[in-house]
Amino acid sequence: MSWEKELIDKANEIIEMYPQKRSALGPLLYLAQEKDGYISNDSIVEISNLVGITEVQVKSVASFYSMYKEEQTGKYLLSVCKSISCEINDSRSVIDSVKNFTGLENYETDTEKVFTFEEVECIGACGGAPAVQVNYETVEGLTSEKSVQMCEWLKEERPEIIVADELQEKFGGVKSFDWAIKDNTGTSYSVPGFQNIGTAKEKSQ
């Protein structure tokens, strides 16, 4: 589906921020990802028109970065870290548990489009290893049991907005550092919740 006027306005607002149009390509790809849960061919056409480059150029960039998805993700993108600090703190048991619970292999999405599972490289939560991100919101100090409980909770509650602090309180353990600041902002889909691209949402508590 092509983009509606509102989205195109948003895109043009972002383009305005940069000295050259093409710099907005990354943020625009996030808009596309937020709209469909992946970078659709229609979005590629729209973006190539907006930025003034060819469709192949858009696709070439989109395929380079791991956060732009070629297939539609589930409502919750589960990214389990496997880099060194997590690896030596038994991230493999977390990976196995999450795979087992969801029945998914790496990069797979279930048929109901609830979960997408991926093993990822370092997410900067090494002090709180093993760590996981749900829609790019970080949860630290997980165990295999807690990670399953988290998946069960997500599946049952189906929260609209993922808030790191909430997940951390319910399922997390040791943290990389004291988070200190209370935060109820979060992400509503498999895109980092970030103002420029309009996805940050606040959860009313």
Added chain:
Amino acid sequence: MKETLLLTKHMREFPENSHQIEIYEKNNGYSALKKVLKEGNPENVINEIKDSNIRGRGGAGFPTGVKWGFLAENEDRYLVINGDESEPGTFKDRILLERDPHQLIEGVIITCFASNIKKAFIYIRGEYAKPARRVQDAVQQAYEKGYLGNNILGTNFSLDVVVHLGAGAYICGEETALLNSLEGKRGEPRLKPPYFPAVMGLYNKPTLVNNVETISSVPWIIQNSGKEYSKLGVEGSTGTRIFSLSGHVNNPGNFEIEMGKSFGEFIDTFGKGIKNNKNVKAYIPGGASAPWFTGDQLDIKMTIDDVANAGSMLGSGAIVVMDEDTNLVYAAKSIVSFFAHESCGQCTPCREGTTWLEMILERIASGRGRLSDISLLIDICDNISPGLDWPPKMTTICPLGPSAVSPITSLLNNFSEEITNMLPTKIPITQ
């Protein structure tokens, strides 16, 4: 051994609201900027930074004042903050972005004033959604208070800041790859020369690229003078540094100390020792790219030069401790997999080499290794980084490929029995 708090002082004093502009202002925030604007002499700022002898905190350790001195004349010049922190083991920029964004923004404004820059970008890795939100909110607050935008605080200095999100590519931490990424291209490092973005950077215009921690240090240096800063730490590694400690320690975290103490003392004091009272088998002194030290080398001093002389690097300041029970083949495999995944694919030795290294380690780890695999590993490493020296020689555009060699040479130099123990004792007939 105690922490010396410069960059993490404000967040410790006001843990719950250190990110708010009112609190930052109350705690002397933006006064360094006011001082600089009142004096109105950009040259002085650059001199203070030069006097401080601060070296870049991103990994390469290049003297910041010298870098600023390189910035070529041009009508359009840019500052790009490298917040693409992705080196495994590192989470120091995350705390600065999350908990003290105004300190960074004040540093950005002062840096731009010093170098007559009117547009700055803060590039934050995409996975740092929460830190990016905090920075974006802080930028907004700074605009509202007149610290950003046109005619800052009534002067004729103007500056715009854009917070830009990466999208999951470690390689974009390499400064020229980051610039390509910011230009809306694939994050592939640029061929050198030109060596310095300060001469030819973003949109081929002179560009300063500095790490989050480096620029966050600027307000303190201006407030207290470069000379005061240079008194902290040791010669060649002045000031404080935030070290990220992780792995098998009782108390992981970020700790800000003056450089110059030993790793052992640091791990004991702040890490509160090793989990379950185990011994250290090996540790990584500066992020996953750095060659490992053994448990017998804990007396090495935490300075850029001491670590370099001992055959590794202080890099991003990420220390990963591995206890006596760690399977180092798995550890090496994890690091090699990381680089194989993150290779941008431009240079054949890296693209193919890291992939093959990963597959061979996988084969060994799964018990299907071959006796010839060890020489094969060395051969591939030698193709990526001829001679296997440190600092590494390169057959590639950037140091990512040679970084994948580090864990393998570390393993083979000091722990070769771990690898040979995993090889089948019976030689398979088909080799």
